Amino acid sequence: MKKLISAIIFCAFMYSCSTVPITGRSQLSLVSNQEVLALSLQQYNEYISGAPLSKNQANTAMVTKVGQNIANAVAAYYEVTGMSSALSDFSWEFHLIADNQVNAFCMPGGKIVVYEGILPYTQNEAGLAVVISHEVAHAIAKHANERMSQQVAAQYGGAVVGGLLSKSSSTLQTLGNTVFGLGTQYGVMLPYSRKQEYEADRIGLILMGIAGYDPNVAVPFWERMSQKGTSVPEFMSTHPSDANRISEIKKALPEAMEYYYAVHGGAPKTTNPSNNAKSSDQWKF
Numbered sequence: 001m002k003k004l005i006s007a008i009i010f011c012a013f014m015y016s017c018s019t020v021p022i023t024g025r026s027q028l029s030l031v032s033n034q035e036v037l038a039l040s041l042q043q044y045n046e047y048i049s050g051a052p053l054s055k056n057q058a059n060t061a062m063v064t065k066v067g068q069n070i071a072n073a074v075a076a077y078y079e080v081t082g083m084s085s086a087l088s089d090f091s092w093e094f095h096l097i098a099d100n101q102v103n104a105f106c107m108p109g110g111k112i113v114v115y116e117g118i119l120p121y122t123q124n125e126a127g128l129a130v131v132i133s134h135e136v137a138h139a140i141a142k143h144a145n146e147r148m149s150q151q152v153a154a155q156y157g158g159a160v161v162g163g164l165l166s167k168s169s170s171t172l173q174t175l176g177n178t179v180f181g182l183g184t185q186y187g188v189m190l191p192y193s194r195k196q197e198y199e200a201d202r203i204g205l206i207l208m209g210i211a212g213y214d215p216n217v218a219v220p221f222w223e224r225m226s227q228k229g230t231s232v233p234e235f236m237s238t239h240p241s242d243a244n245r246i247s248e249i250k251k252a253l254p255e256a257m258e259y260y261y262a263v264h265g266g267a268p269k270t271t272n273p274s275n276n277a278k279s280s281d282q283w284k285f
């Protein structure tokens with residue numbers, strides 16, 4: 001813990017931090033995005049080349065449609081906020097895998113994978129948007145980079161100085177294997193932290209709103225997941241669909257609805273000065 005704290009202090013002084021889009025949270029960033037992308041892409045390519053694609057054309061088309069709509073929502077948000085250049089690292093892909101796991105993930109760079117086993121819980125397009133927007137939120141918030149950085153900080157503490165990481169590619173490779181974990185028994189990433197999960201929920205709801213999906217459907221979706229009850233990687237791994245999570249989602253809904261109304265109209269106009277959603281004429285969606 002001492003090492004982690006010293007690394008965070010180090011981060012504060014040496015600008016080894018980045019800012020999470022939408023929430024504005026400052027996060028530790030000791031590993032370059034290029035390094036994270038290279039590692040994750042390598043593991044993703046290995047995984048997807050051997051993965052059994054779904055033979056259900058309608059569901060496959062739905063995954064692509066929802067994935068593209070959420071990707072468009074990200075692009076719209078980044079354009080309105082002048083951050084479009086940050087999307088140059090993204091090259092979206094959408095896949096539905098013939099597998100009964102109740103799961104989905106989005107690798108850094110926008111590689112979205114949904115397993116057929118989650119579809120009975122999503123039930124429809126909007127329900128699927130809850131899942132995909134949550135996963136895309138992890139990717140645009142660079143949560144994988146943050147997890148790798150936290151591991152680096154815990155391992156090396158204040159010794160993490162410029163150049164050390166770039167000279168230690170084997171160290172990074174090991175960290176990448178740990179963080180992404182593709183090729184392990186479930187073929188998915190290791191759990192995110194609770195803070196990252198809640199943040200992905202909040203960002204995901206906003207992306208849903210921008211994309212024109214009703215963010216409110218997240219509540220019944222998570223209730224269905226909660227009734228499932230067993231622990232499943234990523235989607236239910238970290239203190240998953242407990243009551244706290246659903247209550248946090250309910251708290252985040254008004255903000256997401258502001259985006260929904262700002263982009264798609266039909267709105268009760270908000271007078272909340274903290275409203276981050278831009279007025280509708282700024283959205284080209």
Ligand SMILES: [Zn+2]
Pocket residue numbers: 134138192197200234235
């Ligand atoms: Zn998650």
